[in-house]
Amino acid sequence: MTCAKCGTTLSPESTYCENCGEHIATDQPSIEQQIPQQEEASTVEQVEKTPNETVEKITAVSKSYWQYFLAHLKAPTQKGMDSNHSNTSFAIINAALISIFFALTLFAQLSLRTSSMFGLSFTETFIPGLVFMLLLIGITTGGLFLAIKIVFKSEVDFKALFVKFGGVLPLPVALSVAAFISGLIGISELTSLFIGLLFLTIFALMVLTYQSYRKPGVDTNIDPLYGLVGLFAIVLILLSVIFSYMLAGVLVSMLM
Structure with a gap:
């Protein structure tokens, strides 16, 4: 993991950059977490758009x-x-x-x-x-x-x-x-x-x-x-x- 501000290489558990003090966001979902969320949102949207056939x-x-x-x-x-x-x-x-x-x-x-x-x-x-x-x-x-x-x-x-x-x-x-x-x-x-x-x-x-x-x-x-x-x-x-x-x-x- 690297600092987005200065590019310093950081350890995975870091919350602040050791070089510039920039806060490191750790609450962003991983790619594995994002995919199910996107699929769920897409399913909900499709259900809402699909009219009740009865x-x-x-x-x-x-x-x-x-x-x-x-x-x-x-x-x-x-x-x-x-x-x-x-x-x-x-x-x-x-x-x-x-x-x-x-x-x-x-x-x-x-x-x-x-x-x-x-x-x-x-x-x-x-x-x-x-x-x-x-x-x-x-x-x-x-x-x-x-x-x-x-x-x-x-x-x-x-x-x-x-x-x-x-x-x-x-x-x-x-x-x-x-x-x-x-x-x-x-x-x-x-x-x-x-x-x-x-x-x-x-x-x-x-x-x-x-x-x-x-x-x-x-x-x-x-x-x-x-x-x-x-x-x-x-x-x-x-x-x-x-x-x-x-x-x-x-x-x-x-x-x-």
Whole structure:
């Protein structure tokens, strides 16, 4: 080791130059110490510069869904009937959002309004509502599949049918959100109106999807009207059974 000022050769443990008295810095890291520090700093910098991929994906899906939602809300018949397999995830999101907001509306209407009397919890109102709406959409799609296959003798693909039916659901999504907001505010009459429109719209879209598979000039096994009536009967019977079972469970929870 040499003095930086006068060049005198010094011993490794020296802290001052014996010739000129210059202070010798001994706290500088060695080359071996500097390399790991530089690598660590570089790694930290790269981590900070690398965006979170999960957040990026969620943001991209949200933007894409919002564009899809607005386009299908503006022209549900045209856009929904033209849906393709690439919109499967959006159809699932539509069904999930309708179910979630319908369940939240039930919670707002039942639990928040009757909590002082019956003490209904979130799960006792939200879960039944969520399951009921998911079953409604699932049973409707399954009924459509059977009716189209039997009546129109069509080799319908279930996934394509679900995407088509799910593609016309943005309007029910908007109605379910409106019902939740009005229920949260406490406008019961408006909430009942939005819920009624929600169910009517879902059934109307079921008819629309059913008719979209009818091909002019092609013979059918039975008259399409009877097929549609049978479809409504099956869906309503199954839903009434499920609703009665769930309602009994809620009443038991209220009385316990």
